[in-house]
Amino acid sequence: MQRFVRSAAMAAAGVLLAGVAVGCGGSPDDDKHDGKSGGSEDKGAGEGRAAQKLDWHGCKAPEGGTAPGAAWQCATLQVPLDHAKPDGETIGIALIRARSTGKGDRIGSLLFNFGGPGGSGVSGLPSFADMYGTLRERYDLVSFDPRGVGASEGVRCRDDKATQAAEEKVDLTPDTSAEEKAYFKDAADFGAGCARGAKKLIGHVSTVEAARDMDLMRQALGDDKLHYMGISYGTELGGTYAHLFPERVGRLAMDAVSDPSADSVGHAENQARGFQRALDNYFTAQGENPKAGAKRIEKLLARLDREPMRTSGDRKLTESLASTGVLVTLYSKQTWPALTGALRDAEKGDGTALLRLADAYNERDPSGRYSTQSHSQRAISCLDAKDRSTPREAEKRLARFRGISPVFGEFLAWDTAGWCYDWPVAGLHDSPDVRAPGSAPILVLGNTGDPATPYEGARKMADELGEGVGVHMTWKGEGHGAYGNGSECVDDAVDAYLLHGRAPKDGKVCAS
Structure with a gap:
């Protein structure tokens, strides 16, 4: 099903680690552009609740992983299941931190969200900490698993065996009535599994609730203001926080920015455009001529649609898995050579390399165990997004989406209906409200070659945050995200903002 946005933080050697759907944040009582403005009128998370004292301790190994090492500490923050009932049932939010190295005057804590939605910050931050060494001189680096993710009551919707069976048998671009029936049955079955696994939590994993959780984190960390770096979906989460609590925004940076003006269909169009551009x-x-290159991939996908391809193991490469294998390499210019080799092998009849790339994106390890990131992603984005397109509405979009992207358009058009088909709870909003009048300046960084959150979204985010709030900056580069991606100009500007409070001039452009 839908992959949408993943984290901008990437590992080398062609393996992407963090978490593709942009959700559309909201809350039941705060429709976008309804005249409400958040801020002081919003009593916020935990009003009347004393800040918790966190019990920091050594971190245990996450499921299927290894412990991060002695530099890292973990804790659990208790938050209301339902923020409308602050004294009611609570759930635990898993946190991780590395203390400041003390090479400069400590500012406070810098909170990270790496995207998804559904990406684990507890697993992700130690993996990417080297990128943030300069920031650690004056900040404690902190991240978390949002509600419904990983160690924070993580949602599980189906087991590994059923996940693999769906990958092998469900065609994400159905061509016949039988394939279409199987596609939507699988979507409905997945949603039903999420409802069984998450129980009451299925209706309480929205972006707004996660933003309220972050305000409780701010209090528990002892900070008067929230200092934050949001990447990919994390920009939507940061914008939602700024809307709810503008007076509590400290230094807030956004990278690989989600378009806050787009509904779920608009996001799918944006991504079709962004991935095709990449x-x-x-x-x-x-x-190679781009049109000729796209024709090569279309021909390969058509071949796989007729008959899956052998690999070196006992699994076969399907059309859907091949599309995923191509798509994952577009998140970073470093992985382009992997795409070159994988396409060459597949055109010769060996699908092994493309399958391995798809497995990296789907977070499947060699033993056949899958992470639950995609389960959390879907639960969060389908609670956020109000749209419930029908199969016939998706079918009517096919021609338009194919025109935008001959390689990815058909998949993304069907996905507008399949992702949240027959979902067990209603969605909350068409698009998130990120207006933040009165907030401190927020740095909004867009990358012209970003495939998953196309560049145009950064300008829209800066505009919607409001005049004097959104500070727009451009990097003329490739890949999902800009900071830590090889541009000294970008890194220096972001560091100056986060470490010294010096925002760049609105409209600043980094060409390298």
């Missing part, structure tokens, strides 16, 4: 850039860099 693929065109890849082919141009290889010295």
